[in-house]
Amino acid sequence: MLTWIALTALLLFSLATFMAGRRRAVATTAGKPALLHSLPGYYGSYAALWVGVPAALFILLFAMFGGRLEAGLLRVDPPAAVQQLTAPQQDVFFDDARAIARGGMPSETVYDGALKTALDEKAAQSNQISNLIQYGSIGLGAILALAGAFIAYPRISPQFRARNKVEGWIAGLFIVCSVTAILTTAGIIASLVWESWRFFQAVPIHEFLLGTEWNPQIAMRADQFAGAGAFGAVPLFVGTFLIMLIAMLVAAPIGLFSAIYLSEYASSWTRSVVKPLLEILAGVPTVVYGFFAALTVGPLFRSFFNWIGAQLAGGSFDGLAQYLMQVQNQMALVAGAVMGIMLIPFVSSLSDDIINAVPQSLRDGSLAMGATRSETVKKVVLPAALPGIMAALLLAVSRAVGETMIVTMAAGLQARMTLNPLDTVTTVTVQIVTLLTGDQEFDSPKTLSAFGLGLTLFAVTLMLNIIALRIVQKYREQYD
Amino acid sequence: MTDAALPTPATNLRQTVEARLKKRHAQEMRFRLYGRMAIIVALAFLAVLLGRIVTQGYSTFIDYQIAVPVHLDASKIDKADPTGANYDLMVANSVLAKLGETDDEFGNKSGKVMEIMSNDLGFQLLKMVREDPSLIGKTITVSGPVKSDAALYFKGQIQRATPEDERKLDNQQLDWMDKLKASGAVTSGFNTGFLTRSDSTEPEQAGVLGAIVGSMMMLLVTATLAIPIGVLAATYLEEFAPKNRWTDLIEVNINNLAAVPSIVYGLLGLAVFINWMAVPRSSPLVGGLVLALMSLPTVIIATRSALKAVPPSIREAALGVGASRTQTVFHHVLPLAMPGVMTGAILSLAHALGETAPLLMIGMVSFVPGVPEGFTGAATVLPVQVFIWENASERGFHERTAAAIIVLLVFMIIMNLAAILVRRRFERRW
Numbered sequence: 068m069l070t071w072i073a074l075t076a077l078l079l080f081s082l083a084t085f086m087a088g089r090r091r092a093v094a095t096t097a098g099k100p101a102l103l104h105s106l107p108g109y110y111g112s113y114a115a116l117w118v119g120v121p122a123a124l125f126i127l128l129f130a131m132f133g134g135r136l137e138a139g140l141l142r143v144d145p146p147a148a149v150q151q152l153t154a155p156q157q158d159v160f161f162d163d164a165r166a167i168a169r170g171g172m173p174s175e176t177v178y179d180g181a182l183k184t185a186l187d188e189k190a191a192q193s194n195q196i197s198n199l200i201q202y203g204s205i206g207l208g209a210i211l212a213l214a215g216a217f218i219a220y221p222r223i224s225p226q227f228r229a230r231n232k233v234e235g236w237i238a239g240l241f242i243v244c245s246v247t248a249i250l251t252t253a254g255i256i257a258s259l260v261w262e263s264w265r266f267f268q269a270v271p272i273h274e275f276l277l278g279t280e281w282n283p284q285i286a287m288r289a290d291q292f293a294g295a296g297a298f299g300a301v302p303l304f305v306g307t308f309l310i311m312l313i314a315m316l317v318a319a320p321i322g323l324f325s326a327i328y329l330s331e332y333a334s335s336w337t338r339s340v341v342k343p344l345l346e347i348l349a350g351v352p353t354v355v356y357g358f359f360a361a362l363t364v365g366p367l368f369r370s371f372f373n374w375i376g377a378q379l380a381g382g383s384f385d386g387l388a389q390y391l392m393q394v395q396n397q398m399a400l401v402a403g404a405v406m407g408i409m410l411i412p413f414v415s416s417l418s419d420d421i422i423n424a425v426p427q428s429l430r431d432g433s434l435a436m437g438a439t440r441s442e443t444v445k446k447v448v449l450p451a452a453l454p455g456i457m458a459a460l461l462l463a464v465s466r467a468v469g470e471t472m473i474v475t476m477a478a479g480l481q482a483r484m485t486l487n488p489l490d491t492v493t494t495v496t497v498q499i500v501t502l503l504t505g506d507q508e509f510d511s512p513k514t515l516s517a518f519g520l521g522l523t524l525f526a527v528t529l530m531l532n533i534i535a536l537r538i539v540q541k542y543r544e545q546y547d
Numbered sequence: 548m549t550d551a552a553l554p555t556p557a558t559n560l561r562q563t564v565e566a567r568l569k570k571r572h573a574q575e576m577r578f579r580l581y582g583r584m585a586i587i588v589a590l591a592f593l594a595v596l597l598g599r600i601v602t603q604g605y606s607t608f609i610d611y612q613i614a615v616p617v618h619l620d621a622s623k624i625d626k627a628d629p630t631g632a633n634y635d636l637m638v639a640n641s642v643l644a645k646l647g648e649t650d651d652e653f654g655n656k657s658g659k660v661m662e663i664m665s666n667d668l669g670f671q672l673l674k675m676v677r678e679d680p681s682l683i684g685k686t687i688t689v690s691g692p693v694k695s696d697a698a699l700y701f702k703g704q705i706q707r708a709t710p711e712d713e714r715k716l717d718n719q720q721l722d723w724m725d726k727l728k729a730s731g732a733v734t735s736g737f738n739t740g741f742l743t744r745s746d747s748t749e750p751e752q753a754g755v756l757g758a759i760v761g762s763m764m765m766l767l768v769t770a771t772l773a774i775p776i777g778v779l780a781a782t783y784l785e786e787f788a789p790k791n792r793w794t795d796l797i798e799v800n801i802n803n804l805a806a807v808p809s810i811v812y813g814l815l816g817l818a819v820f821i822n823w824m825a826v827p828r829s830s831p832l833v834g835g836l837v838l839a840l841m842s843l844p845t846v847i848i849a850t851r852s853a854l855k856a857v858p859p860s861i862r863e864a865a866l867g868v869g870a871s872r873t874q875t876v877f878h879h880v881l882p883l884a885m886p887g888v889m890t891g892a893i894l895s896l897a898h899a900l901g902e903t904a905p906l907l908m909i910g911m912v913s914f915v916p917g918v919p920e921g922f923t924g925a926a927t928v929l930p931v932q933v934f935i936w937e938n939a940s941e942r943g944f945h946e947r948t949a950a951a952i953i954v955l956l957v958f959m960i961i962m963n964l965a966a967i968l969v970r971r972r973f974e975r976r977w
Contacts, residue, residue, distance in 0.1 A: 231871075238873075241783035244775075245797055246797075247843065248780060249800055252803070255811060258815055321585045324586075328585065331582075332579055341590070345593075351901075351956070352900075352955065352959070358949070361937060362948075411592070412589070439574070440575060465808075466806075471809065471904035471907075472934070475907075499810060500904070503814075503908055524808060525811050536799075
């Protein structure tokens with residue numbers, strides 16, 4: 068709250084500096100504004116930027132990290148009674164002290180004797196520190212703003228190149244914005260690698276990548292025999308691969324054929340109707356596909372297979388019949404098929420672009436030699452577009468591997484090594500969601516394993532994307 | 548010798564060519580058919596998907612309200628502390644009176660009535676008595692929804708033909724409900740409650756208002772971060788950046804970020820925003836931050852293609868009359884590219900609106916019974932609400948899930964239409 072008031076005051080002050088700066092610029096020319104190097108507004112902006120930006124950054128920085136600073140300062144020189152507590156107990160103690168200071172809800176730990184007095188002391192101290200940080204940062208911010216005004220205001224003179232200076236600030240802003248993209252990647256990699264590294268200290272990396280048993284529900288304890296094999300991710304990779312394969316078997320032919328039809332055969336009217344409809348299919352949120360898979364497709368497929376099983380029962384395929392009668396809603400086929408539907412517009416629009424990029428002269432040449440249209444497509448257009456189509460399919464695979472909601476809602480939780488589409492399997496993304504939702508202590512290998520899975524997922528999709536983009540780039544050069 | 552032999556092979560050749568041509572044309576027809584079938588299948592999927600959701604969800608928008616006069620017995624309500632009284636029982640007894648029945652000594656009948664009446668009626672009574680204690684001793688009429696199982700019976704989704712022990716309501720309850728409906732105590736109407744209430748553990752009292760407000764707040768955070776940063780980054784890369792290794796790196800980076808699975812952004816949010824920067828969990832702020840990072844690449848890519856479409860002559864003219872590069876871009880190029888930028892921005896926000904997976908990582912799956920209190924309070928959003936309700940076991944939530952999806956799709960359609968309108972209205976062809 069106080070921060071917002073301070074920021075509003077700062078904004079008003081820098082607006083005032085803007086007006087003052089502009090007026091001073093005009094005043095220094097003694098009635099001949101044409102003598103100014105820049106437009107008067109630039110002089111005002113220059114002063115206002117010096118006043119507003121450093122102070123605002125300073126205040127915001129403290130607003131964001133003030134809490135951590137306070138927690139750190141609070142731990143300096145702890146009372147003797149607290150020093151005897153174990154490290155986790157100390158964490159709880161200091162959290163409680165801060166909660167009491169804020170009037171929040173402390174934990175249910177009971178403190179008495181020396182600890183109780185220490186707690187009250189620390190709570191009072193916490194309030195002091197937080198006030199100190201808050202008022203201190205605002206005070207320092209005010210000093211910064213004034214200092215900015217003292218630096219910028221005297222510089223205003225007709226010869227001063229204010230526009231170039233302001234454009235310098237803008238260039239800085241440009242670079243900060245562009246670097247955000249790099250920072251995001253760095254953040255993703257750093258957080259995944261850091262948490263995974265902590266995970267790999269508990270579970271060796273080869274065990275994670277090559278182990279064939281996945282059972283993270285049993286959290287590893289000291290008295291347990293190392294939890295051997297509980298974090299082997301191979302079944303998850305197999306499950307992900309199986310569902311991806313089913314999805315691609317649905318999406319690749321349908322997407323590819325509709326792209327060919329739309330670009331080679333369809334009238335412009337058909338195109339103008341079908342393309343937006345496919346875009347709707349592409350715009351449907353994945354949670355909707357998940358709902359559709361779980362409550363419509365799943366029961367439908369199960370009753371279909373159960374019915375087939377009932378027909379076959381007692382015959383020479385009795386074993387198969389018994390199996391079919393027991394299939395579940397969460398079979399891999401359901402999640403895979405619905406994911407395939409989701410990928411159709413993705414494959415179709417990417418391939419459409421690529422087929423359209425094949426020069427018309429190639430088609431004309433083939434048609435002039437007497438080939439039919441389908442022969443032209445099969446013998447000329449598709450071979451020319453093949454690298455691009457491969458790239459499109461790779462991007463679709465990457466989407467299928469990273470897709471979360473459909474599998475979370477429609478696939479199972481049991482990790483099984485099977486390629487049978489009627490079995491329930493689980494995927495990497497399902498496990499990440501299951502491990503990180505629900506109550507969690509952040510330090511157990513169970514929750515950390517989600518980051519190990521995330522890192523694997525990120526690495527695989529990144530590789531697929533890079534290969535796909537490489538192929539597309541190489542292929543484009545041929546016709547440009 | 549060759550002359551004499553020619554005619555025979557010629558007819559043969561003609562025959563073989565004709566046969567082959569026939570085959571080739573048949574192949575052509577088949578190929579075309581495959582293409583047509585692929586499109587029909589894709590569109591059929593779309594029709595089934597949307598049709599199924601509408602048929603599952605439309606019934607949510609009809610609800611059944613009951614109005615009963617309840618006597619607030621002064622002997623049963625403590626004036627000093629009205630909270631302690633059993634208002635549900637009072638409602639149940641009033642309903643029984645209306646049905647011409649009396650409760651037995653074990654309270655079996657009133658218990659059965661409570662199974663078909665929403666406890667919202669009791670809450671309303673408590674609220675009224677608290678606000679105005681003089682009501683005690685009087686008879687007032689309350690109206691509220693019936694329990695979701697009862698509504699399902701009225702909607703025909705629980706049927707009398709089902710054996711009694713396989714359905715949630717027994718024959719007596721069904722008889723009562725028919726009687727109440729016939730007497731006019733139960734009326735049906737448009738379910739405004741679904742749009743004006745927030746999440747609840749009782750299906751008949753659950754609504755999407757909290758989720759809609761949460762989604763709006765989150766999109767606001769996303770838009771205020773992703774659009775300016777994305778537009779400025781794209782402008783820099785397209786108009787100012789020198790071609791060197793750094794800018795190449797940024798470019799490759801953006802292309803790759805656009806294809807990173809959304810759940811990875813959730814992991815980033817959990818590790819960086821929540822664990823490191825201590826932003827409150829499941830708040831619109833942290834959700835908006837994560838989605839802003841996720842939509843940044845799309846905004847950048849859309850902005851760049853919009854900037855590319857502005858002809859160089861505009862820039863040359865501006866530079867020619869003495870504008871600086873910054874002035875050229877901000878006064879001329881960006882305003883002309885604005886329609887394209889806005890279209891791309893709206894579409895990427897629509898995509899962010901439907902995103903679920905990263906929000907599960909940052910703790911948005913918790914039950915939030917009201918409208919979010921602020922940008923740092925706990926909130927839920929529409930797609931996550933869909934996910935939460937889909938997991939609920941009560942049958943009444945199933946239709947509500949589909950209805951929440953309808954609301955979500957309506958919002959997405961509105962945003963997409965807005966994008967199309969912007970494009971149609973303002974786009975310039977050069």
